[in-house]
Amino acid sequence: SYELTQPPSVSVSPGQTANISCSGDKLGNKYAYWYQQDPGQSPILVIYEDSKRPSGIPERFSGSNSGNTATLTISGSQAMDEADYYCQAWDSSTVVFGGGTKLTVL
Amino acid sequence: EVQLVESGGGLVKPGESLRLSCAASGFTFSSYSMNWVRQAPGKGLEWVSSISGSSADRYYADSLKGRLTISRDNAKNSLYLQMNSLRAEDTAVYYCARDAAGPTGGGWFDPWGQGTLVTVSS
Numbered sequence: 001s002y003e004l005t006q007p008p009s010v011s012v013s014p015g016q017t018a019n020i021s022c023s024g025d026k027l028g029n030k031y032a033y034w035y036q037q038d039p040g041q042s043p044i045l046v047i048y049e050d051s052k053r054p055s056g057i058p059e060r061f062s063g064s065n066s067g068n069t070a071t072l073t074i075s076g077s078q079a080m081d082e083a084d085y086y087c088q089a090w091d092s093s094t095v096v097f098g099g100g101t102k103l104t105v106l
Numbered sequence: 107e108v109q110l111v112e113s114g115g116g117l118v119k120p121g122e123s124l125r126l127s128c129a130a131s132g133f134t135f136s137s138y139s140m141n142w143v144r145q146a147p148g149k150g151l152e153w154v155s156s157i158s159g160s161s162a163d164r165y166y167a168d169s170l171k172g173r174l175t176i177s178r179d180n181a182k183n184s185l186y187l188q189m190n191s192l193r194a195e196d197t198a199v200y201y202c203a204r205d206a207a208g209p210t211g212g213g214w215f216d217p218w219g220q221g222t223l224v225t226v227s228s
Contacts, residue, residue, distance in 0.1 A: 001168065054216065
């Protein structure tokens with residue numbers, strides 16, 4: 001079965017750039033999606049179709065996808081960005097989520 | 107406002123059954139594929155099942171196939187998940203989520219409901 005691999009944790013200083021990776025076989029041939037989840041809250045979509053931002057998501061969130069890796073980039077990270085982030089892709093007619101990355105801003 | 111509200115969670119014993127519901131509002135329900143996603147305590151997201159807008163296509167995670175039935179009632183703007191032979195490892199928050207790509211799915215999940223907690227314990 002298809003798998004997506006994320007680093008368990010990423011740390012970044014306020015104002016710096018955070019990069020969260022998501023790896024999967026030929027992931028660049030699929031669309032990657034990204035969700036943010038605060039503790040005790042439901043996930044929210046932050047990036048769709050590799051690099052598109054939904055309305056209401058700050059411009060500091062961006063995405064890319066090529067080869068075997070999709071990347072979520074948060075430029076100028078803020079304390080409010082501290083959360084769990086999950087990538088998602090489709091494999092045939094089933095959905096696959098990455099294991100999640102806890103972003104710490106300190 | 108697009109909204110999804112889950113209900114039906116609770117405490118059940120191993121081997122019992124439970125039916126979850128998700129009430130949708132603020133959009134044309136039949137025009138979207140819908141999904142169930144679960145999250146065990148302290149764990150990541152796990153996709154459970156999806157159903158197309160017309161109910162013609164239904165898909166399940168391999169690990170759960172045979173114990174679940176996803177269904178929908180477009181007249182009532184409602185999504186359901188029937189879960190049978192529940193096990194302790196089914197303990198999780200269950201979210202419903204709209205597939206924003208449309209009636210046949212294959213896209214991104216937006217929005218998500220607030221979730222309903224299912225606890226399986228003797």
